[in-house]
């Protein structure tokens with residue numbers, strides 16, 4: 089007897105079904121369905137306040153859902169071990185996730201130690217994003233662009249299976265934009281997936297396979313590959 093087809097795509101990195109999320113008691117995401125598969129780069133756009141960052145924080149397992157079901161990297165939201173997937177996810181948000189009173193090198197080496205990598209890997213990541221010359225500068229004394237690059241070095245170092253980029257293009261020079269494209273490509277080649285939130289339609293068109301727009305809390309398909 090032929091086995092019944094699986095209801096869940098086996099290659100789904102992110103799968104959300106009927107997900108509703110409140111922020112501070114107010115509904116933001118409503119009955120949202122979304123699937124992101126291995127090797128895929130999904131663009132996410134939408135008006136200010138529509139819920140794009142909220143969506144990324146849900147996918148990063150940082151915010152609970154009120155109703156609906158979902159899984160990230162094979163772990164369901166209802167599973168008590170859902171947080172185990174966090175080391176496999178990199179979220180690059182509006183502000184760099186760095187300790188302000190440590191140097192860039194100390195920041196990256198700290199992350200390297202946490203993830204069982206040698207100091208050399210941290211130094212190499214800083215080198216790859218063009219920060220070798222300022223590696224010993226305290227984060228609080230770095231420009232916004234340098235901090236953003238250091239955040240990208242953090243992604244290079246951690247080699248995530250799921251990369252979540254929240255408006256990372258703003259304020260980046262051309263070389264840094266190239267770095268972002270390289271990171272997305274690296275994740276794709278490793279069989280992972282990326283979600284890219286941006287207001288820059290050109291960048292979304294250039295760097296993603298398809299785009300959804302967040303409208304009234306739901307994900308509306310906009311462009312397919």
Ligand SMILES: Nc1ncnc2c1ncn2[C@@H]1O[C@H](COP(=O)(O)OP(=O)(O)OP(=O)(O)O)[C@@H](O)[C@H]1O
Nearest residue numbers: 111112116134135136137138139140141142143302
């Ligand atoms: N800490 C908070 N307290 C209360 N409301 C919040 C908080 N963070 C976000 N919100 C609200 O949640 C909604 C969604 O915000 P979110 O940051 O996800 O939107 P966004 O689409 O990423 O916006 P933008 O394009 O402006 O970055 C907004 O109405 C916002 O006011």
